[in-house]
Amino acid sequence: MFSTIARRIRGESNALYRARDEVRASGRPVVDLVSGNLNDCGYVFPQNLLEEILVEASRRSAVYRPDSFGQATAREAVSEFYLKSGCTLAPDSILVTPGTSLAYWYCFKLLADEGDEILCPRPSYPLFDYIALMGGVNLVPYRMREEEGWGIDLEHLEASISTRTRAVVLISPHNPTGHVASAGEIEGLAEIARRHDLAIISDEVFSEALLPGKRTLRPEPLPRPASSGAPLVITLNGFSKMFALPGMKFGWMALSGDPEKVRRALGSLELISDTFLPVNETVQAAAPGIFQLGNAVRFEFGMRIRDCWRRTEALLATCSDRCSYVRPQGGFYVALSLGDQDEERTAERILRERSLLVHPGWFYDMDPHHLVFCFVQKPEVLEDCIPGLFEAARPSADGPERSEPEP
């Protein structure tokens, strides 16, 4: 009765999540240190502002006049957001989408035929595997090198290009390594894209979660591929992380590059989007208000995220004998390197002994011996949980543990 894809994507179950369910069933609550849902971490867009914006938006969207690209006022607001950071992305090169995840699917359908290849960073958040599977495209990994601060291995990237490669995904800030692509890396990537006529899909969903360097107070502005001179750049972002509004399902694709390629891409995207129609009309009508009244909220969230990192870094300094890590430049996550300890068993021990859920690195296709956790937490959760996490991450007296990861 079911398709091959449906058979391949039956509900996930693995040893760690079964252990989590057992701990919960025994009556102990589990603290989830991986979810990245800002609302659960105490980041909530102010209710009074949201109400004000939505009441006005529902009035303005009372009569249904759909636009496949999204309402002009919503696209103008997105364009203005970029303009304020010195990046020109015109409203008529922007398409509104129901979140970034669906925008990926649109990109894959726009750029690749069945069996074509899209280059994707490794390690990576496991969202794209499923989108690619459903979209019928093959993801080909390019390496990020931990020994170089999780920098992009451009040589490996270029060597991974085949006649079927259609696009490269760049995630910056990157989930879960925290790497932010430098201007030099983006230039290198754009050069490769030009040489091989590839599109760049630039996922910037963590753009507001930039962290300062060790000796600086403010983070550097985010280098963006939008005006890098690559043949076609599709910049993705949305409200879920930017304003802690994942339930709004408001995202966008902003196109730039060779004008003829942009024009042709927009022509096809119009039909792709028209097939489903973009985003709830009231949410679209609310977008300009959210950008405008939410500006201070966005800055405040950014400051709180930086404060979470400062606290986490101070706590990490007390356990440098147990694990090392690459200092994240952005995003919500940090990957601890456990030396030769088994990551799967360590994650399970942390869960059973401390009721804390963290992920082993293989969830993200990392080399073995890593633990990944989200440092964007309520301050009390960081203070209460992180020392226990490090304590439980200590190698057992019997020496390193080993086990094979279960797929």
Ligand SMILES: Cc1ncc(COP(=O)(O)O)c(C=O)c1O
């Ligand atoms: C790197 C990355 N891109 C995209 C998404 C999905 O974003 P959205 O909530 O806008 O669909 C996530 C979700 O966590 C993510 O980590």
